[in-house]
Amino acid sequence: MEIERAILLRIARGEYVPGQKIPTCEALAVELGANKNTVSKAYRSLAQRGYLLTRAGFGTFIGKRSLRASPDQALDGITGLLALAAQEAKLSGLRET
Numbered sequence: 257m258e259i260e261r262a263i264l265l266r267i268a269r270g271e272y273v274p275g276q277k278i279p280t281c282e283a284l285a286v287e288l289g290a291n292k293n294t295v296s297k298a299y300r301s302l303a304q305r306g307y308l309l310t311r312a313g314f315g316t317f318i319g320k321r322s323l324r325a326s327p328d329q330a331l332d333g334i335t336g337l338l339a340l341a342a343q344e345a346k347l348s349g350l351r352e353t
Contacts, residue, residue, distance in 0.1 A: 259290055259298035261340040267307065267318060268337055274320045278308070 266272045278284070281299060285292040299316055302308045309319040 257298075257336075258340075259284075259288065259295055260302055261336050262288065263298065263302060264307065264333065264337055265340050265344075272318045274318050276318045277315045278318060280315065 263272070263278075272278055279287065281292050281295040284290075285295045288295070299308055299310065303310050303316075303319075306319050309317045311317070
């Protein structure tokens, strides 16, 4: 779930744009200090939800996601991004007041 959130945050920030090729599972695993299989599962999950497009022999790309997400799906996505943003803020030294 954390890998998925990290990828979604990169999409939200504009670091990954539709059509862009993203790192291989191996490369992202090294970058994030994660297991390659965990990254692979995250890629599959995000592909099923329309965020990624995998082309055998060519790589994995950011998908052009339809804006027709259900309210529950949209809320889940936003909640996940907010949780990741809060976690990053804590790691950056920000504290609740």
